[in-house]
Amino acid sequence: MTLSNPGLVEKRRGEIALQAKENGAGVLGVSGDWTLHSKAPGAAGMMSAIDAAESVRSLTFETSDLTMWDSTFVTAVLQVMEKAKVKGIEIDLGGLPSGAQRLVALASAVPERQGARRTTSRDGFLVAVGKGWLDFQKTSLATITFLGEATIALARFSVGRAKFRRVDFMIAIEACGPKALPIVTLISILIGLILAFVGAVQLRQFGAQIFVADLVAIAMAREMAAIMTGIIMAGRTGAAFAAQLGTMQVNEEIDAFRTLGFSPMEFLVLPRMLALIVMMPLLCIYANILGILGGAIVGVGMMGLTATEYYVQTINSVSLFDFAFGVFKGVIFGIVVALAGCLKGIQSGRSASAVGDAATSAVVMSIVLIIVLDGLFAVVTSILGI
Amino acid sequence: MTNITPPPRPHIEVTGLDLRYGDFVIQKNLTFTVGRGDVFIIMGGSGCGKSTVLKCLIGLKPPAKGRVQIGETDFWGAEQQQREAMMRGFGVLYQSGALWSSMTLAENVGLPLGEYSNLSPADIRELSAMKLSLVGLSGFEDYYPSEISGGMQKRAGIARAMALDPEILFFDEPSAGLDPISSKLLDDLILELRESLGTTIVIVTHELASIFSIGNNSVFLDPITKTMIAQGNPSELRDHSPNDGVREFLNRGKSHEDRSGPSSVSVKNAEAAT
Numbered sequence A: 001m002t003l004s005n006p007g008l009v010e011k012r013r014g015e016i017a018l019q020a021k022e023n024g025a026g027v028l029g030v031s032g033d034w035t036l037h038s039k040a041p042g043a044a045g046m047m048s049a050i051d052a053a054e055s056v057r058s059l060t061f062e063t064s065d066l067t068m069w070d071s072t073f074v075t076a077v078l079q080v081m082e083k084a085k086v087k088g089i090e091i092d093l094g095g096l097p098s099g100a101q102r103l104v105a106l107a108s109a110v111p112e113r114q115g116a117r118r119t120t121s122r123d124g125f126l127v128a129v130g131k132g133w134l135d136f137q138k139t140s141l142a143t144i145t146f147l148g149e150a151t152i153a154l155a156r157f158s159v160g161r162a163k164f165r166r167v168d169f170m171i172a173i174e175a176c177g178p179k180a181l182p183i184v185t186l187i188s189i190l191i192g193l194i195l196a197f198v199g200a201v202q203l204r205q206f207g208a209q210i211f212v213a214d215l216v217a218i219a220m221a222r223e224m225a226a227i228m229t230g231i232i233m234a235g236r237t238g239a240a241f242a243a244q245l246g247t248m249q250v251n252e253e254i255d256a257f258r259t260l261g262f263s264p265m266e267f268l269v270l271p272r273m274l275a276l277i278v279m280m281p282l283l284c285i286y287a288n289i290l291g292i293l294g295g296a297i298v299g300v301g302m303m304g305l306t307a308t309e310y311y312v313q314t315i316n317s318v319s320l321f322d323f324a325f326g327v328f329k330g331v332i333f334g335i336v337v338a339l340a341g342c343l344k345g346i347q348s349g350r351s352a353s354a355v356g357d358a359a360t361s362a363v364v365m366s367i368v369l370i371i372v373l374d375g376l377f378a379v380v381t382s383i384l385g386i
Numbered sequence B: 001m002t003n004i005t006p007p008p009r010p011h012i013e014v015t016g017l018d019l020r021y022g023d024f025v026i027q028k029n030l031t032f033t034v035g036r037g038d039v040f041i042i043m044g045g046s047g048c049g050k051s052t053v054l055k056c057l058i059g060l061k062p063p064a065k066g067r068v069q070i071g072e073t074d075f076w077g078a079e080q081q082q083r084e085a086m087m088r089g090f091g092v093l094y095q096s097g098a099l100w101s102s103m104t105l106a107e108n109v110g111l112p113l114g115e116y117s118n119l120s121p122a123d124i125r126e127l128s129a130m131k132l133s134l135v136g137l138s139g140f141e142d143y144y145p146s147e148i149s150g151g152m153q154k155r156a157g158i159a160r161a162m163a164l165d166p167e168i169l170f171f172d173e174p175s176a177g178l179d180p181i182s183s184k185l186l187d188d189l190i191l192e193l194r195e196s197l198g199t200t201i202v203i204v205t206h207e208l209a210s211i212f213s214i215g216n217n218s219v220f221l222d223p224i225t226k227t228m229i230a231q232g233n234p235s236e237l238r239d240h241s242p243n244d245g246v247r248e249f250l251n252r253g254k255s256h257e258d259r260s261g262p263s264s265v266s267v268k269n270a271e272a273a274t
């Protein structure tokens, strides 16, 4: 073969030949290149050569034609050794290159730790269901314990006995207040606009444009402000809480709190929960105002209502109760977001992907709970007729 | 090596301890005692469960079986509140440092002081700075853990562990990541703490030099048999342990020409087999 490209040395293909003698002695002739980048029969090739000659009871290697080898060769030898042990074939490694002999010896120097290897057996359906049920019980218990502890922490706080750093509280306040404002602003105005548009199309048919103000105001005050801020906070703050506490778990920081007698519940969860309890009502009120503003933009700008008309109609349509009820729901959603975030963070496993999972499941859990709770509120208020 | 005469009652008494993660046995049937004022070394190959044993002693991981007696009290048999109170008498350096990442070094050290003492904030700061200077970190009071190196984090972790002048200090690999000089200074500090404050110190370490210069008692955990295979003064174990693996570990595997690492306690048997 001509070397058209002088930089490329032609690789010789690795080959095997097994010579079996009458007395059960086999000589495994290995030749050519046995490297990661050459084509070699590998362990499978060696095995099938041995399998083919059934009479072989002992095996030696003949490697004088072996031009190049690396750890793929050593791995193949190790696999053959294992197989040979099972089949009761004696192996003499004397024929291997001395470097390969040493690597083989090193690889088998520390015997496999008993019980350390994980058996990856696939569970049957019933086993999987059973395990799932046990898991569910465990997590439910953990969740209930967490809720209980959180309640106790809140109670201790209300009698002034909870210990946490004021700084942590202020940082949490900043994270769920000022820093959340831009996104709450954007989403609320858009929600107001959308509600007004949807309403406008319908109401115009009856010439009842003015009721757009009622529609926007009531929808915002009773539902949308609380739900949307809840969901925004779940995505922004709940995920952040879970990731923060999860990372602290990975880094053993939570253990360090525990051993020093600081309750992670008071020290980490409480300031975050309080921050959301304080900020959610404010954010809700803010979202209400901006949502109504968004409605007004459509009402005044595109439907020919005057600003005064719109304002008066809005004021008359929502009662203080509607407004307060929305804000109250907002507080509940805030607590849900804080608890879900902290719960998932504290329960997080000790790896980067576990922290990611914690953040994801915190968001999912908060959003599901927010929607479910909102549904419950709707049912209860309609039964009570308020 | 100074030899301390053992006081009547050991500080920590471990009897028949089994440790497991789920069904996976980490160590079983551990029985050892740590005297008051001992520098007690927990050693053994990587992954044999030293940190896990430490976690059990500091109250983070309940044992599957057995008893841990600290002073007069059955540590794991006690009510949680009592256990937590006892835990406040411990200072712990975690293997990863575990500094609180949202606080500066001074705040890390000062937090426990602020909680469990009546010192004024100014005094706390002074005291924290002093503890940090003991580990060679003066001037770094206002740095955040993420702004200092791994070895410095370890040292800051030691300063935090010492914050409350605890009765027992637990160090998980304090000298991992330290240069030889800092590691020597740390040994001096440990001896000084024992001399001056009478602190009992339990250390997980692989550093042979410090094992011999500071340790006066030790236990050797084996990953294969999953139990302890030696206990006693490390220098004596090095010269007279009946167990080859222990002697080999403490002699840096010198009894064999092989370059086997400290984890290959049973290299000898395996080599004989091949």
Ligand SMILES: Nc1ncnc2c1ncn2[C@@H]1O[C@H](COP(=O)(O)OP(=O)(O)OP(=O)(O)O)[C@@H](O)[C@H]1O
Pocket (backbone or CB within 6 Å): B021, B024, B026, B045, B046, B047, B048, B049, B050, B051, B052, B053, B095
């Ligand atoms: N959270 C856990 N869940 C399951 N198994 C674990 C867990 N933590 C540790 N292990 C297992 O316990 C064994 C002992 O771990 P440990 O951290 O105590 O070892 P170590 O002796 O401190 O090792 P090193 O010297 O490397 O720090 C390891 O084999 C590991 O697989």
Ligand SMILES: [Mg+2]
Pocket (backbone or CB within 6 Å): B050, B051, B052, B095, B172
């Ligand atoms: Mg460890």
